[in-house]
Amino acid sequence: MKLAYQYKLLPTYEQRCRMDKWLDRLRYQYNYLLADRFDWWEMNRCPVNAYPLVCSIAQPREQPEYYGQKRSLVSLKQEQEWYADIHADVLEERVKRVDLALAQFIKGDKNGKRSGKPRFKGKNRYRTFAYPRVKPDCIQGNQVTLPKLGEIKLIQHRLVPEGFTMKRALVTQKADGWYVTLTLEDKSVPDLPAIEIQPTATNSIGVDAGLEYFIACSDGSTKQPPKFYRQSEDKLAKLQAKRDARAKGSKPRRKLNERIAKLHQRIARQRKQWHFETAQELIDKAEVIFLEALKVSNMSRRHQPKPGENGTFLPNGQAAKSGLNKSFADAGIAGFLNDVLPYVAQRAGKRVVKVNPAGTSQHCAMCLNRVPKELSDRWHECPHCRASMARDLNSGLLIKKVGLGVRLTIKRESRNGRRSPRRTA
Numbered sequence: 001m002k003l004a005y006q007y008k009l010l011p012t013y014e015q016r017c018r019m020d021k022w023l024d025r026l027r028y029q030y031n032y033l034l035a036d037r038f039d040w041w042e043m044n045r046c047p048v049n050a051y052p053l054v055c056s057i058a059q060p061r062e063q064p065e066y067y068g069q070k071r072s073l074v075s076l077k078q079e080q081e082w083y084a085d086i087h088a089d090v091l092e093e094r095v096k097r098v099d100l101a102l103a104q105f106i107k108g109d110k111n112g113k114r115s116g117k118p119r120f121k122g123k124n125r126y127r128t129f130a131y132p133r134v135k136p137d138c139i140q141g142n143q144v145t146l147p148k149l150g151e152i153k154l155i156q157h158r159l160v161p162e163g164f165t166m167k168r169a170l171v172t173q174k175a176d177g178w179y180v181t182l183t184l185e186d187k188s189v190p191d192l193p194a195i196e197i198q199p200t201a202t203n204s205i206g207v208d209a210g211l212e213y214f215i216a217c218s219d220g221s222t223k224q225p226p227k228f229y230r231q232s233e234d235k236l237a238k239l240q241a242k243r244d245a246r247a248k249g250s251k252p253r254r255k256l257n258e259r260i261a262k263l264h265q266r267i268a269r270q271r272k273q274w275h276f277e278t279a280q281e282l283i284d285k286a287e288v289i290f291l292e293a294l295k296v297s298n299m300s301r302r303h304q305p306k307p308g309e310n311g312t313f314l315p316n317g318q319a320a321k322s323g324l325n326k327s328f329a330d331a332g333i334a335g336f337l338n339d340v341l342p343y344v345a346q347r348a349g350k351r352v353v354k355v356n357p358a359g360t361s362q363h364c365a366m367c368l369n370r371v372p373k374e375l376s377d378r379w380h381e382c383p384h385c386r387a388s389m390a391r392d393l394n395s396g397l398l399i400k401k402v403g404l405g406v407r408l409t410i411k412r413e414s415r416n417g418r419r420s421p422r423r424t425a
């Protein structure tokens with residue numbers, strides 16, 4: 001079983017300077033190795049034994065690859081002595097990182113998902129270096145021993161669990177200081193098996209996620225979305241205006257930038273903590289949690305522009321939608337549903353099941369008759385069984401029923417010549 005623990009480091013002034021320098025040099029090296037790869041493509045475009053007819057004039061050379069770049073580090077250390085100060089594993093890990101970034105760009109990851117073209121990193125975008133392996137007992141008391149950097153004090157806010165040994169260490173510079181993330185492993189504890197709890201009416205709960213309520217559960221409970229970003233928006237705007245008034249590259253501007261970064265960090269942490277607390281509340285309620293398999297990226301799409309006459313555009317509601325999109329981002333629903341909740345559930349030995357969302361807002365949870373609604377209808381009124389409740393609560397109940405095996409039929413109302421007017425969320 002693998003775990004990741006993060007601790008705040010309390011480095012001395014010398015250690016801080018040294019880590020700063022390391023980051024700088026590693027960044028140069030990363031950018032150089034990346035440029036080497038790009039240059040080859042630009043100049044050669046194909047292997048040496050298959051030359052194209054039209055090509056830039058260049059010395060044909062072997063394509064740079066992982067092992068070749070790794071060998072080049074030896075001469076690098078001889079030519080530029082200051083690289084010898086960096087631990088060899090840390091430097092090599094950068095070569096691996098370049099290799100991975102390009103592989104993800106060209107071939108994609110194991111699911112075939114390709115990422116964008118790797119970018120050259122500026123100073124503010126390069127904040128981590130990694131030890132691919134550390135001593136199993138590198139934490140002693142409130143100190144961590146990292147090769148070459150020596151003993152660094154840390155705040156041990158929680159103890160490393162019994163039986164776990166350290167595998168990897170990541171050192172990261174954040175807005176409020178340095179952190180170390182340790183990967184811990186205990187080989188004697190197997191990974192938690194996929195748990196197959198059979199859902200029943202009593203041990204499961206249906207959860208509908210939205211904006212009016214962050215989540216609405218089938219047991220009738222709801223949670224309001226957090227507005228951490230909106231709470232700090234004024235403060236942030238003031239700081240940003242103040243910063244923009246200062247000259248670029250000046251010390252006051254840098255200080256203000258640091259304060260802005262800390263505020264962003266605070267907002268992100270508030271949100272994260274709230275997500276974990278909310279997830280824990282849900283986990284305490286049931287063994288199996290049913291969720292809608294939604295694509296949140298669709299929910300925060302921009303509205304289509306509406307062309308009017310003479311090349312003008314008619315109002316399309318984008319102003320209101322962008323306010324809504326900001327709220328979506330502020331609530332961080334996607335992160336909650338896709339990352340936090342499954343993680344908390346797995347650790348508690350519980351199950352999260354995604355169900356097909358089709359029809360879960362268009363039917364009555366009590367009698368299962370179809371009750372068509374527009375997106376703006378926030379209340380569910382059933383003409384068949386007189387059920388009356390908030391739209392999202394109705395959806396929560398339906399999601400639970402669908403999860404338990406009820407099938408919703410999407411009847412078209414073609415008999416009266418009316419089809420369902422538009423797809424509603």
Ligand SMILES: [Zn+2]
Nearest residue numbers: 364367382385
């Ligand atoms: Zn009904």
